[in-house]
Each structure stands twice: as structure tokens, then as C-alpha cells.
Amino acid sequence: MTIHTLLPILTALIPLPPFFSFLLIVLFFNRWKRVSHSIAIGAMFISFLMAQVVFWSVIGMGGHALAEHPIHVEIPWLPAGATALTMGVLVDPLGAFTLFFVSITCLCIFLYSVGYMSEGGRHYDPRYSRFFAYISLFATGMLGLTVADNMLMLFIFWEIMGLCSYLLIGFWWEKNYPDPRQITPRQAGLKAFMTTRVGDVIMLLGIAYLYTATGTLSFRQVLNESTLHHLASMASVIPGLSAAALIGLLLFGGTVGKSAQFPLHVWLPDAMEGPTPVSAMIHAATMVSAGVYMAVRMFPLLQVGFDAHHGQLSAPMVAMAVIGTFSAFMAATIAVAQNDIKKVLAYSTISQLAYMVAALGIGAYVAAAFHLVTHAFFKALLFLGSGSVIVGSHHEQDMMKMGGLLKRMPITAITFIIGGLALSGFPILTAGFWSKDEILAAAWSSNQVVFWVLAIGALLTAFYTSRQICLTFLGEPRSDHAAHAHEVSWTVYVPLIVLAVFAAGFGFIGVPEHFPVIGPLINNNLFHHFVGATIGELLPHGEEGFNAVPLLISVLFALTGLVGGWLVYGRRPLAAGQPDPMVRALGPLYPVLKNKYYVDEFYNAVLIQPTIRLARAVYQWVDRGLIDGILHGVAKGSFQAARGNRWFDKTVINGGVDAFVAFFQRLAREARLVLQTGQVQHYLLQVLFFVCAFAALYVILWLRQLGG
Amino acid sequence: MTTTILFLLFALVTLAGAIGTVTERKLFHAALWMLLSFFGVAALYVLLEAPFFAAVQLFIYMGAIGILIIFALMLTRGSMREGGPYLNDQWWLVALLAVVLLVVVGWLLWQQYGSVMAVHAVDEGSLVQLGRVLSEQDGYALPFEVASVLLVMALIGAVTIVRER
Amino acid sequence: MMGVPLAWYLILAAALFCVGLYGVLSRRNAIATVMGVELMLNAVNVNLLAFWRYTEPGGMTGQAFATFVYAVAAAEVAVGLALIVAIYRNRDTVDLDQINLLKW
Numbered sequence: 003m004t005i006h007t008l009l010p011i012l013t014a015l016i017p018l019p020p021f022f023s024f025l026l027i028v029l030f031f032n033r034w035k036r037v038s039h040s041i042a043i044g045a046m047f048i049s050f051l052m053a054q055v056v057f058w059s060v061i062g063m064g065g066h067a068l069a070e071h072p073i074h075v076e077i078p079w080l081p082a083g084a085t086a087l088t089m090g091v092l093v094d095p096l097g098a099f100t101l102f103f104v105s106i107t108c109l110c111i112f113l114y115s116v117g118y119m120s121e122g123g124r125h126y127d128p129r130y131s132r133f134f135a136y137i138s139l140f141a142t143g144m145l146g147l148t149v150a151d152n153m154l155m156l157f158i159f160w161e162i163m164g165l166c167s168y169l170l171i172g173f174w175w176e177k178n179y180p181d182p183r184q185i186t187p188r189q190a191g192l193k194a195f196m197t198t199r200v201g202d203v204i205m206l207l208g209i210a211y212l213y214t215a216t217g218t219l220s221f222r223q224v225l226n227e228s229t230l231h232h233l234a235s236m237a238s239v240i241p242g243l244s245a246a247a248l249i250g251l252l253l254f255g256g257t258v259g260k261s262a263q264f265p266l267h268v269w270l271p272d273a274m275e276g277p278t279p280v281s282a283m284i285h286a287a288t289m290v291s292a293g294v295y296m297a298v299r300m301f302p303l304l305q306v307g308f309d310a311h312h313g314q315l316s317a318p319m320v321a322m323a324v325i326g327t328f329s330a331f332m333a334a335t336i337a338v339a340q341n342d343i344k345k346v347l348a349y350s351t352i353s354q355l356a357y358m359v360a361a362l363g364i365g366a367y368v369a370a371a372f373h374l375v376t377h378a379f380f381k382a383l384l385f386l387g388s389g390s391v392i393v394g395s396h397h398e399q400d401m402m403k404m405g406g407l408l409k410r411m412p413i414t415a416i417t418f419i420i421g422g423l424a425l426s427g428f429p430i431l432t433a434g435f436w437s438k439d440e441i442l443a444a445a446w447s448s449n450q451v452v453f454w455v456l457a458i459g460a461l462l463t464a465f466y467t468s469r470q471i472c473l474t475f476l477g478e479p480r481s482d483h484a485a486h487a488h489e490v491s492w493t494v495y496v497p498l499i500v501l502a503v504f505a506a507g508f509g510f511i512g513v514p515e516h517f518p519v520i521g522p523l524i525n526n527n528l529f530h531h532f533v534g535a536t537i538g539e540l541l542p543h544g545e546e547g548f549n550a551v552p553l554l555i556s557v558l559f560a561l562t563g564l565v566g567g568w569l570v571y572g573r574r575p576l577a578a579g580q581p582d583p584m585v586r587a588l589g590p591l592y593p594v595l596k597n598k599y600y601v602d603e604f605y606n607a608v609l610i611q612p613t614i615r616l617a618r619a620v621y622q623w624v625d626r627g628l629i630d631g632i633l634h635g636v637a638k639g640s641f642q643a644a645r646g647n648r649w650f651d652k653t654v655i656n657g658g659v660d661a662f663v664a665f666f667q668r669l670a671r672e673a674r675l676v677l678q679t680g681q682v683q684h685y686l687l688q689v690l691f692f693v694c695a696f697a698a699l700y701v702i703l704w705l706r707q708l709g710g
Numbered sequence: 711m712t713t714t715i716l717f718l719l720f721a722l723v724t725l726a727g728a729i730g731t732v733t734e735r736k737l738f739h740a741a742l743w744m745l746l747s748f749f750g751v752a753a754l755y756v757l758l759e760a761p762f763f764a765a766v767q768l769f770i771y772m773g774a775i776g777i778l779i780i781f782a783l784m785l786t787r788g789s790m791r792e793g794g795p796y797l798n799d800q801w802w803l804v805a806l807l808a809v810v811l812l813v814v815v816g817w818l819l820w821q822q823y824g825s826v827m828a829v830h831a832v833d834e835g836s837l838v839q840l841g842r843v844l845s846e847q848d849g850y851a852l853p854f855e856v857a858s859v860l861l862v863m864a865l866i867g868a869v870t871i872v873r874e875r
Numbered sequence: 876m877m878g879v880p881l882a883w884y885l886i887l888a889a890a891l892f893c894v895g896l897y898g899v900l901s902r903r904n905a906i907a908t909v910m911g912v913e914l915m916l917n918a919v920n921v922n923l924l925a926f927w928r929y930t931e932p933g934g935m936t937g938q939a940f941a942t943f944v945y946a947v948a949a950a951e952v953a954v955g956l957a958l959i960v961a962i963y964r965n966r967d968t969v970d971l972d973q974i975n976l977l978k979w
Binding site: 713714717721724725728729731732737740741744747748751754755758759760762763766767770771774775778779781782783785786794795796797798800801804805808809811812815816819820822823824825826827828829836839840843844849850853857860861863864865867868869871872 | 878879880881882883884885886887889890891893894895896897898900901902903904905906907909910911913914917920921924925927928929930931932935938939941942943945946947948949950951952953954956957958959960961963969971972
Binding site: 674678679680681682683685686687690 | 896899900901908971972974975976977978979
């Protein structure tokens with residue numbers, strides 16, 4: 003049996019080890035911390051190995067070959083009429099790279115969690131084992147989603163991840179804050195679940211519509227020419243939209259929810275209440291990426307009607323472009339005014355995901371996939387670094403109170419800077435540069451509005467990243483916590499180093515062929531050709547030659563942002579207590595940015611409070627008034643009936659019987675008094691009386707006999 | 711002829727004695743009336759050609775029982791001196807019933823046995839026969855013994871009841 | 876020689892019995908009651924011996940029976956009078972109207 007016949011089975015096995023880890027920890031090993039984390043990391047390592055085996059095996063096949071003959075196996079699972087819903091695995095070029103980065107980042111984060119949740123072995127979290135159980139289950143979800151071959155299976159694992167997200171955000175559910183407006187982990191978990199639920203319902207509608215329109219949910223069957231053509235020509239319930247367009251829009255709704263795009267972005271910043279490994283894994287590298295991943299997978303459906311040469315976008319693409327661009331810009335502006343180290347990264351995540359969505363919106367799906375992978379690496383790195391900072395400085399999360407950590411936590415600092423540069427798109431040396439530049443290049447040739455907005459977003463990204471780095475690591479410590487900061491443990495900084503390597507080096511597999519100097523040196527834009535083969539070339543871009551203008555503009559903006567941030571925050575580092583210069587610079591705009599454009603307040607006023615009031619009204623009037631009223635009425639009625647019955651029972655029946663008995667008792671008493679005198683002669687008289695009676699009887703009988 | 715007259719005479723004596731017994735207020739006189747009645751019965755036994763029983767009647771009833779009753783009268787004399795009714799309050803009903811009973815039974819007896827006359831004369835050796843029958847095993851030996859036991863029991867019982875503590 | 880019909884003896888016995896009955900049931904004094912009982916027993920004996928004489932004077936059944944009646948009568952009088960004396964000692968009365976404890 004060659005490796006190639008094993009591959010489908012191996013692929014199917016990839017999501018299983020973390021699942022068993024979850025079961026084992028939950029059922030048996032909850033009490034033993036070291037055993038639990040060993041099981042979890044061991045299981046994740048097995049999945050990692052299997053994923054890498056699969057990846058490296060298929061990478062040699064070449065993109066086109068793999069796209070046409072992907073690793074695929076499916077089994078019928080749920081009979082539904084004539085056909086059956088199937089379960090199966092599929093590894094095509096997109097899935098292969100996703101497996102690659104998901105397995106690496108998850109393994110790094112698992113290892114990191116050992117150090118984080120035990121604070122370097124000094125203070126173990128009381129629910130340490132449970133944490134590992136949850137993240138194992140989550141890893142199952144993500145890996146399963148990656149290898150899923152149909153929409154239903156994808157949705158199942160999507161929901162598993164949603165559950166884990168809820169559980170993990172609210173991991174410290176007992177934590178409460180004195181300020182009632184500050185969201186607690188419990189509330190944040192609920193908020194995340196509810197908000198993504200909105201997106202999930204929309205996506206489920208899309209899935210259902212897809213199923214009714216085509217009778218299948220398998221990717222291979224839906225995403226081929228004839229099916230797509232059929233869907234494109236089918237009219238949907240909304241005039242002007244074909245079935246394909248409507249399905250695409252509905253599915254995109256799931257992405258909006260899961261990948262935290264406007265207007266469903268509100269849960270992601272509050273999800274930072276969860277432990278930092280959770281933020282890294284779920285809310286940076288994997289789960290939020292799943293939204294984009296799904297969109298890239300379904301891109302053939304989403305782009306039905308897309309005509310690149312005439313710049314005609316399909317309806318879902320328009321939605322993606324608009325929402326993506328807007329979210330990218332909005333989130334970047336908010337990030338500038340945030341002081342919590344994790345909140346900056348949260349808004350940054352929203353912004354970067356929006357870049358991917360916008361890229362899809364203009365048809366650059368390969369660029370979107372590329373940025374997906376690089377973003378996972380450097381965002382995970384940044385989050386883990388921030389976690390290291392937080393634990394190392396004894397749970398200080400406010401950047402205004404940090405400073406001078408470069409000297410005290412050098413490994414964290416350097417890896418963080420690498421990640422930050424990648425995020426900003428520092429030219430050449432960082433992976434983020436290559437992926438972001440590809441998106442901007444695609445935007446330049448398709449839609450100038452999108453390009454300029456994204457470019458300004460890139461500038462802001464660089465600025466707030468530089469701000470973050472300067473405030474956290476440069477200058478002098480602005481609080482005692484920062485002054486006593488230290489590295490946590492090897493389990494914390496080794497993953498940082500691994501991820502930093504990828505953040506810096508991964509980009510080189512995506513260098514466009516026509517890039518000056520470096521292009522020809524590196525293997526023919528491996529990523530582009532490999533992953534691009536999944537769907538096929540759509541944009542008139544690579545073949546036309548290399549365009550330097552967008553490149554130069556993006557480099558300029560990135561450097562400007564970085565230098566600007568350094569000028570404000572790095573050159574003369576802030577002292578303790580000194581206010582943020584941005585406050586005065588932005589003036590009245592600052593509170594708006596700090597309060598996230600008051601979107602949460604808007605939702606609360608318009609959606610949540612009325613719902614609560616409606617619920618309360620229904621509770622009062624329908625539940626308590628009507629239903630309970632009926633129940634109480636029935637109860638009272640029964641009770642009254644019972645009382646009446648009892649009265650009848652007591653008075654009529656008991657009374658009747660008692661009176662009857664009393665009558666006879668009186669009769670007997672009277673008789674006794676008469677008959678039982680105690681005097682023998684009276685008794686004898688009674689005997690005599692009866693003797694005479696009997697005698698009379700006999701006489702009469704004898705006479706009768708005589709006469710007869 | 712003589713038999714009839716004698717019968718009527720002694721029957722009258724007996725009945726008179728009996729009635730006297732039950733109607734006499736003074737108890738001692740009642741006891742004497744009773745003795746007279748016993749005598750009349752003894753005479754009737756002679757007429758019935760059962761001389762042994764006439765003798766027994768005189769010994770037992772007039773002798774033993776009569777004297778016993780007189781003793782009892784004397785022993786319980788104190789409270790029953792004079793005064794007060796000597797009949798209880800149901801006497802009239804009893805009298806009525808007794809009369810009715812007598813009338814009915816008497817009439818029945820007359821119907822049944824009114825014409826039965828005496829059979830031939832009795833054998834002289836009847837006493838010997840009685841003795842023989844009372845001691846024969848297939849006669850009345852067992853009842854005889856039981857009667858003796860009864861008498862012993864009565865004796866013991868009476869003594870026990872009356873014993874001074 | 877012309878005898879007396881059996882019925883005459885039997886009627887006499889019945890009359891004696893009824894008189895005795897009256898005496899038992901209507902007299903206040905306990906001893907007077909005992910006297911009435913003796914009269915009744917006498918009546919029984921007369922009955923027995925009359926029947927013996929008139930129907931089967933050869934057999935001894937009647938006489939034997941009469942013998943036993945005598946024995947029983949004697950025993951009964953003895954015990955009865957003993958009882959009455961005991962009661963008299965206890966309650967200082969032989970008035971039957973006042974001896975009324977034979978009830979519940």
C-alpha cells in the first residue's frame with residue numbers, strides 16, 4: 003500500500019486525536035493536570051504529524067493534478083429521500099495549505115497554553131485540565147472543517163467551534179468587574195455566541211437553499227460548471243438575484259458573523275475576556291479564519307456572474323467588497339485609540355480579515371487565501387506575545403502602564419516586533435508584506451476606491467502597530483508591574499520563536515514571478531500556482547506583468563505608518579501618567595474612536611433593550627398572566643370542587659351513615675335497658691314468653707295437620 | 711270408684727298446698743304449705759302403686775329439702791321480716807302466661823290422653839327390679855355413678871360457697 | 876275397677892308445674908323462688924311416674940328416671956340455698972329485685 007492510497011484514510015483520521023483527547027480528559031483525567039496537558043499536546047502532535055504527512059505528500063503532485071484529483075473519500079451517512087447526505091474528506095490545494103498552517107499554529111498554541119495557564123508552573127489555573135479539553139475539542143472542529151468535503155459537515159464543525167468559543171471566552175466565568183458597563187467573561191461568551199448565531203442562521207438558510215436547489219451539498223458536486231450554471235440561471239425569491247447570487251449572499255452572512263465583519267463585528271473585541279491562547283487560536287488564527295476559508299471554498303459559487311475583463315462583479319462579491327473595505331478601515335481607526343494590548347490586536351484582526359474579504363470581493367481569491375495563511379502566523383504570534391507580556395507583568399493589560407519590556411522580556415519583545423512588522427507589511431522581510439501587497443495589487447487593477455481605502459487602512463495598521471510596540475516595549479516602565487516583568491517559561495517563548503520564523507519566512511513562497519530580483523530567484527510563485535489551481539485563474543493579473551505603482555504606494559504607506567508611530571511614541575517615550583498624545587491630536591474624534599463608534603450602544607438601544615422589554619412583557623402578560631392564570635384557575639376550580647365533594651362526603655354521606663347508625667344504637671340501648679335488668683326472674687320471664695310462643699306455634703301446626 | 715275419689719282428694723291437697731306456697735306472704739307459712747303439697751304428692755305416688763317413691767318423697771322432699779328450706783329461711787331471716795310487697799312487678803304477666811300455658815297444655819293432654827286407662831296390675835317385685843336396673847351395666851349403672859358424682863360435687867360446692875372466711 | 880284416666884294425672888302435673896312457675900317468676904324472696912322450683916320438680920316426677928304406671932309398668936325406665944330426678948333435685952336445692960345464704964351474707968338481702976348484677 004503506497005502512501006497515496008493511505009492518504010484519504012489519514013486525512014479522515016486527522017480530526018480524531020484531539021477529539022479523543024477531549025473525551026479522555028473530560029471523562030477520566032480531569033484531576034491530573036500534567037496528564038491532561040500531555041494527552042492534549044500528544045494528540046495535537048499526532049494530528050500535526052498526520053497533517054504534515056498529507057501536506058508534504060500532495061505538494062509534490064502539483065496544483066492542477068491535485069485540483070483535478072484531490073484526495074477524496076466519502077460515505078453515505080444520512081438517507082434523505084432518494085439521495086443521501088454524505089460524510090467525507092477532501093484535500094485540494096486550498097485545503098492542503100490550510101491543514102499546514104492550522105496544524106502548526108494549533109500545536110504551538112497548545113504548547114504555549116501549558117506555560118500560560120500555569121503562569122510558568124507557579125500558579126496553575128484551577129480548571130487547567132478543562133481548558134485543554136476545550137481546546138482539544140476546538141482543534142477537532144477546525145481540523146474537521148478543513149478536511150470536510152461537503153457543506154453540512156463544514157457546518158457541523160463550524161458549530162463545534164462556535165460552542166468551544168463560547169466555553170473558552172467564558173472560561174473565567176466567575177470573574178466580575180465593579181463597573182457594570184464593563185463586560186464580564188460570561189457576558190462576552192454569550193455575546194459571541196449570539197452574534198455569530200445571527201450569521202450562522204443566515205448561512206444555514208443559504209445551505210438549505212443550496213440543498214433544495216441542487217439536491218446535494220458536496221463541494222465537488224456543487225462547485226462544477228454545470229451545477230453552477232444551473233444555479234445561475236435559476237431565479238430566486240428576490241427579483242433581480244439568481245439562485246446562485248442569493249445563496250452566495252446568505253453564505254457570506256456566515257462569514258460576516260464568524261469572521262467578525264461589520265455589522266456583526268461587535269463580539270470579537272469583547273471575546274478578549276477569554277484567556278490569551280484562546281484569543282490567539284480562535285480569534286486570530288483559526289476560527290475567524292474559518293469564515294474566510296468557507297468563502298474561499300465557495301468562491302466559484304460566489305463569483306457566478308463575475309466578468310473580470312469588464313469589471314463586473316457578482317452580487318455577493320459586491321457585498322464582500324463593500325463590507326470588507328468598510329470593516330478594514332473602521333476597525334483600523336478604532337485600533338488607534340485603544341489602550342488594552344489585546345483590544346488593539348482584536349480590532350487589527352477584524353481589519354485584516356476584512357482585507358481578505360475585500361480581496362474576495364474583487365476576485366483575488368488567491369491573495370485572500372495567501373493573506374489568510376500569513377495572517378494566521380503573525381496574528382497568532384502577536385497574541386501569544388501579548389499573552390506573554392500580560393503574564394510576565396502580572397496581569398497588566400493596559401499599554402499605558404507598560405514600557406521598557408524590551409530589556410526585561412527580550413525574546414517576547416523581538417518576536418513581537420517581528421510579528422508587528424509582518425502585520426504592518428514591512429517590505430520584503432515579512433510574510434505580511436507579500437500577502438498584503440498582493441491584495442493591494444489586485445485592488446489597484448480592479449477598483450481604485452477599494453485600493454485607496456485599503457491603502458490608508460494599511461497606513462493606520464502600521465501606525466497603531468508601531469504605537470503598540472513603542473508603548474509596550476520601549477522607554478521606561480510606567481508601573482511596578484512592568485518594572486518587574488520577566489519571561490514566563492520555555493513553553494511560552496519557544497512557540498513564539500517558531501511562529502516568528504514563519505511570520506518572517508513564509509511569505510517567500512508567494513513572491514510573484516515578475517518581482518524584480520527576488521521573483522525569478524524563488525520558485526515560480528509556488529503558492530499562487532498551487533492554490534490558484536483550485537479554481538483556476540480569474541484575474542487578469544499575473545500574466546500582464548509586474549506593476550510597480552501599487553507596490554510602491556503600499557511600501558510608502560507602511561513605512562510612513564511605522565515611522566509616524568515611532569515619532570509619536572518611540573522617540574520620546576511616554577512617562578508614567580503622561581496622557582496619550584493622540585487624545586489631544588484627535589480632539590473630538592478620540593472619544594468616538596475609543597468607544598468603537600458607539601455601535602454596541604446602538605445595538606443595545608435598538609435591538610437588545612426592546613427585545614428584553616418584549617420578553618418581559620410576554621412574561622408578564624402571557625406566561626404569568628394567561629398561562630399561569632389558566633393553571634391557577636384550573637387549580638382553584640379543582641380545589642373548590644374538591645371542597646364541595648368533601649362537604650358532601652362529610653355531611654351527607656358521613657352524616658347519613660352516622661344518623662343511621664345512631665338510630666340503631668339508640669334502639670339497641672333502649673332495648674338493652676329494657677331487657678337487661680340484671681334480675682334473673684325477668685330473664686326467665688323472657689324464656690317463658692318464647693316457650694309459650696313456640697308452644698302456640700306447634701299447637702297451631704298440630705291443629706292444622708289435624709284439620710287437613 | 712274409690713281410686714277416683716282418693717285421687718281427687720289428694721290432687722286437691724297437692725294443689726292447695728302448691729297455691730298456698732306461692733301466694734303466702736309469710737315465708738314460714740309458705741314453707742308449711744309446701745310441705746303439705748309434698749305430702750299430697752306422696753299420697754298420689756301410693757295411688758300410682760309406687761310405694762318406694764312415696765317413701766322417698768317423704769324422706770327427701772319433706773324431710774331433707776323441706777328442712778333445708780326452713781333452715782335457709784331462718785338463716786336469712788333478718789331482712790325479710792315484714793313489710794313491702796312480696797311479689798315483683800311482673801307477677802300479673804307471669805300469672806297470665808302460666809294460666810294460658812296451663813289451659814293450652816291441659817287441653818292438649820286431654821285430647822291426647824283423655825281416654826288412656828291404666829293397664830293391668832303391677833308386679834310386686836318392682837323394687838328389686840329397680841335395684842337391679844340401677845346397678846346393671848347395660849342398665850343405668852353409669853347414670854347412677856354420675857349421679858353420685860353429682861351429689862358429691864353439690865356437697866363440696868355448697869360447703870365451699872357457704873364457708874365462713 | 877274403674878281407674879282414673881292418665882290425663883287427669885298429667886293435667887294435675889301441668890297445674891302443679893304452672894303454679895310452681897308462677898311462684899318462681901313472681902316472688903321477691905329468693906327462697907320462695909326455690910320453693911317454686913321444688914314444686915316444678917315434683918310435677919315432673921308425677922308426670923314420669925304416671926306415665927310409667929299407665930304405659931309400661933313392667934319396664935323400669937320411668938322409675939329410674941324418677942330416681943335421678945330426685946338426686947338432681949337434692950343437689951340443686953343444696954347448692955341453690957348455699958348460694959342464697961352466701962348472697963345474704965354479702966349483700967344483706969335476699970330480695971331478687973335488688974340482686975341485679977347479671978348484666979353488662
